Amino acid sequence: MFKSSGTPLIRVGVVSVAILFTMTLPSVAADSEFFATFGLGRPATPTDIHPWDIDISPNGKGLPSGQGTVKEGGMIYTNSCAPCHGPTGIEGPMPTLIGGIGTLNTDQPLKTVGSYWPFATTLFDYIYRAMPFNAPQSLAPQQVYAVVAWILFRNGIIEESTILNAQTLPTITMPNHKGFVGDARPDFSKVRP
Amino acid sequence: MKNNEQPADRKDSPPQSTGQSRSEFSLNRRTFLATASSALGIAAAQMVFPATSATATSVPNDPSRTPGKTSSAYGTRAVFVETQRQFFSTRSLTPLQHLSGIITPSALHFERHHNGVPVIHPLQHRLLVHGLVSQPMIFTVEELKRFPAQSRIAFIECSGNSGKEWKEPNGTTVQETHGLTSTSEWTGVALTTLFQEIGLKPEAQWILAEGSDAAALTRSLPLASILPHALLCYAQNGEPLRPEQGYPLRLLIPGWEGNTCIKWLRRLKLMTHPAMTREETSKYTDLMPDGTARQFTFEMETKSVITSPSGGQQLENPGFIEIRGLAWSGRGRITQVDVSTDGGESWQTAELQEPVLPMCHTRFRFSWKWNGGETILQSRCQDETGDVQPTLTDLIAVRGFNSFYHNNAIQSWKVTKEGQVNNVQI
Incomplete structure (x- = not known):
C-alpha cells in the first residue's frame, strides 16, 4: 500500500489531540495513534489556493476588487439572466428574483432575493460561482457587482445611483436579515400516541 | 411529474406454462414479471420497462440442458430485472418498492445535483484544505486512499424527500413520495484523521465544503458536530463512488440532510463563522408559519x-x-x-x-x-x-x-x- 518512495511515517507516540480542542474524539484506527503525520499530501501555495478561494462572507471577506452600477447590471441581466429568470426578474421560469417582501408569514409566501435572502454578499457569492446556469464562473467581478446592483435596485433595497464594490456591498442590510432562527427541533412530544 | 413516467397500469397476461416445445421459446417479459411478483400476492401495476429494451428475450425451455454463458469482466443483472430510477433533470428517485434488505444498489441510489453530474479525472482531482489550519494542504485522491480507511453503512436522504406531500397526496408510488433516500456502505478517511495531518487552529469553528460541479455547491458545517462522524468517501458498496454520488470524492455526514454531504469535493476551508451560502440561506431553510425560517436544520428525523x-x-x-x-x-x-x-x-x-x-x-x-x-x-x-x-x-x-x-x-x-x-x- 505504501510506496517505497513515499515520505516515511514518523513514529512519535500518541498523537496530540490539542488540534481538536475540547470536543470528544472518536476513536481513530489504532495504527494512526502512533503517527503524528502520515506524510501524505503537499503544502498548498497561495497560487494553489487563490483560484478556488471564491467564497464571500457576510462581512465582505473575499470580495474581489472591481465595481458595478445598476445601469450596467441591467444590460448584463438582459443578456445573461433574463432567458431563465424573465425580462424583469419576475416572469421565470426559474426562481423569481424580485418582490414578495411581506409575504413570508402568509399562505402564499414568495421567497425572492428581496423578500428572503438575509445577506447581499450571498448574492455575489452565488452568481460569481454558479451563474449563469449555462456558463458558470464566466462573469467577471465587475459584471457580478453590476448584476447584484440591478437585482437589489429592482427590489427597492438600494438607490439607482449606488455603486457596488467590496466596500459598499457588505454594508447593505437586506429586508429579511433578521428572519432566520436556529434549529428548534425536536419540536414534538416524544410520547407515542 | 411530467416525464419518464412509466406506464401506470400494465395488464399482464397469465404465464403460458404448458405445451411448450423443448426448443427455445420467447418468454414475454411482462409474463415473467407478473409471475414473479404474484409470489408476493401483489401485482406490480407499475413495473418498469425501459423504452429501449427488447420486448422478448431468448430463454431456453430447460436451462439444465443448455450450456450457459461464459464469465464476464463486469457483471450485469438478469435481463428480466429492469427496475429503474425515475429521473428528471436534477434528480432521480430510488425505486424503494422493488428493493429488498437495506442496501441500495449503487446504480439505483437517488440523485440530486444542482447543475449536472461533472466528469472528473481521478488523477486530476485535488482536495484543498485551507483557512484556519496550521498548514494548508493539497491531497490527491490516491493519497487520501492511503490514509487509514473506515467504512460505515449509512443512509443519505435529501431534505426535500416527501416535500411535495405537505399539502396533499402527490406521488403515486413510494418511489415518488419517498425515493430521495438510499443506503450504501461508504468507505473513506475520517475527517479527524485528515486533521491530524493538517492541524487546526483553535479559532476554527466552521468548515466550508465545496464541490467541483458546475454549481460549486457549498455548505458551511459546524466543526464540532461533524468531526465525530464525517468521512471523506471515495468508495460506495465496494467500488469507487458512482459519478452521481460524487466521484471521485464526497463528504458523508451520517444522518444529515443529503446536501451537506458535498459531492465532487474539492475544498475544505476552516472558518470562524458560516459563509451563509445560497444553499444555507435561500435554500434548505425551513419557513415557519410566523415568517421566520429555521436555518442549519441538519439532522434527518425519524x-x-x-x-x-x-x-x-x-x-x-x-x-x-x-x-x-x-x-x-x-x-x-x-x-x-x-x-x-x-x-x-x-x-x-x-x-x-x-x-x-x-x-x-x-x-x-x-x-x-x-x-x-x-x-x-x-x-x-x-x-x-x-x-x-x-x-x-x-x-x-x-x-x-x-x-x-x-x-x-x-x-x-x-x-x-x-x-x-x-x-x-x-
Missing part, C-alpha cells in the same frame, strides 16, 4: 414508510401479506416500528430485521392477513433518542404548510376493496 404494499401496487387476493418497509433516523438507531392496518386505530409492533444500525435504513416486516376489505396501512417508528415519527397533522400544527423540507410524517396507503393501493392523507 421516518418510516411501508414499501410493500405501497402506492400503485395491486393486492391480488385476500390472505397472507407480509408488510415490508424501511425506517431510519439521523439521530441514531431505530428501536421500534409499529404498523397499523386500520388507519391508525390500533398499532402493532413490527419485526426489525438485522442489521439495525445507527443512521441507516432498517428493514421492518409485519405479517398481515388482508380480509379483502378497504383499509389504510401506516408505519410509525421510534429511534434510540426517543423521537417518534409524527403524523402529518402534528407536523403541520407546528411547522405549517410551507417549510417544504424535513417532512418525516407517517405515510398512509389506502387499500381498496379491489386491492388497489393508493397514496392518501388522513
Whole structure:
C-alpha cells in the first residue's frame, strides 16, 4: 500500500489531540495513534489556493476588487439572466428574483432575493460561482457587482445611483436579515400516541 | 411529474406454462414479471420497462440442458430485472418498492445535483484544505486512499424527500413520495484523521465544503458536530463512488440532510463563522408559519414508510401479506416500528430485521392477513433518542404548510376493496 518512495511515517507516540480542542474524539484506527503525520499530501501555495478561494462572507471577506452600477447590471441581466429568470426578474421560469417582501408569514409566501435572502454578499457569492446556469464562473467581478446592483435596485433595497464594490456591498442590510432562527427541533412530544 | 413516467397500469397476461416445445421459446417479459411478483400476492401495476429494451428475450425451455454463458469482466443483472430510477433533470428517485434488505444498489441510489453530474479525472482531482489550519494542504485522491480507511453503512436522504406531500397526496408510488433516500456502505478517511495531518487552529469553528460541479455547491458545517462522524468517501458498496454520488470524492455526514454531504469535493476551508451560502440561506431553510425560517436544520428525523404494499401496487387476493418497509433516523438507531392496518386505530409492533444500525435504513416486516376489505396501512417508528415519527397533522400544527423540507410524517396507503393501493392523507 505504501510506496517505497513515499515520505516515511514518523513514529512519535500518541498523537496530540490539542488540534481538536475540547470536543470528544472518536476513536481513530489504532495504527494512526502512533503517527503524528502520515506524510501524505503537499503544502498548498497561495497560487494553489487563490483560484478556488471564491467564497464571500457576510462581512465582505473575499470580495474581489472591481465595481458595478445598476445601469450596467441591467444590460448584463438582459443578456445573461433574463432567458431563465424573465425580462424583469419576475416572469421565470426559474426562481423569481424580485418582490414578495411581506409575504413570508402568509399562505402564499414568495421567497425572492428581496423578500428572503438575509445577506447581499450571498448574492455575489452565488452568481460569481454558479451563474449563469449555462456558463458558470464566466462573469467577471465587475459584471457580478453590476448584476447584484440591478437585482437589489429592482427590489427597492438600494438607490439607482449606488455603486457596488467590496466596500459598499457588505454594508447593505437586506429586508429579511433578521428572519432566520436556529434549529428548534425536536419540536414534538416524544410520547407515542 | 411530467416525464419518464412509466406506464401506470400494465395488464399482464397469465404465464403460458404448458405445451411448450423443448426448443427455445420467447418468454414475454411482462409474463415473467407478473409471475414473479404474484409470489408476493401483489401485482406490480407499475413495473418498469425501459423504452429501449427488447420486448422478448431468448430463454431456453430447460436451462439444465443448455450450456450457459461464459464469465464476464463486469457483471450485469438478469435481463428480466429492469427496475429503474425515475429521473428528471436534477434528480432521480430510488425505486424503494422493488428493493429488498437495506442496501441500495449503487446504480439505483437517488440523485440530486444542482447543475449536472461533472466528469472528473481521478488523477486530476485535488482536495484543498485551507483557512484556519496550521498548514494548508493539497491531497490527491490516491493519497487520501492511503490514509487509514473506515467504512460505515449509512443512509443519505435529501431534505426535500416527501416535500411535495405537505399539502396533499402527490406521488403515486413510494418511489415518488419517498425515493430521495438510499443506503450504501461508504468507505473513506475520517475527517479527524485528515486533521491530524493538517492541524487546526483553535479559532476554527466552521468548515466550508465545496464541490467541483458546475454549481460549486457549498455548505458551511459546524466543526464540532461533524468531526465525530464525517468521512471523506471515495468508495460506495465496494467500488469507487458512482459519478452521481460524487466521484471521485464526497463528504458523508451520517444522518444529515443529503446536501451537506458535498459531492465532487474539492475544498475544505476552516472558518470562524458560516459563509451563509445560497444553499444555507435561500435554500434548505425551513419557513415557519410566523415568517421566520429555521436555518442549519441538519439532522434527518425519524421516518418510516411501508414499501410493500405501497402506492400503485395491486393486492391480488385476500390472505397472507407480509408488510415490508424501511425506517431510519439521523439521530441514531431505530428501536421500534409499529404498523397499523386500520388507519391508525390500533398499532402493532413490527419485526426489525438485522442489521439495525445507527443512521441507516432498517428493514421492518409485519405479517398481515388482508380480509379483502378497504383499509389504510401506516408505519410509525421510534429511534434510540426517543423521537417518534409524527403524523402529518402534528407536523403541520407546528411547522405549517410551507417549510417544504424535513417532512418525516407517517405515510398512509389506502387499500381498496379491489386491492388497489393508493397514496392518501388522513
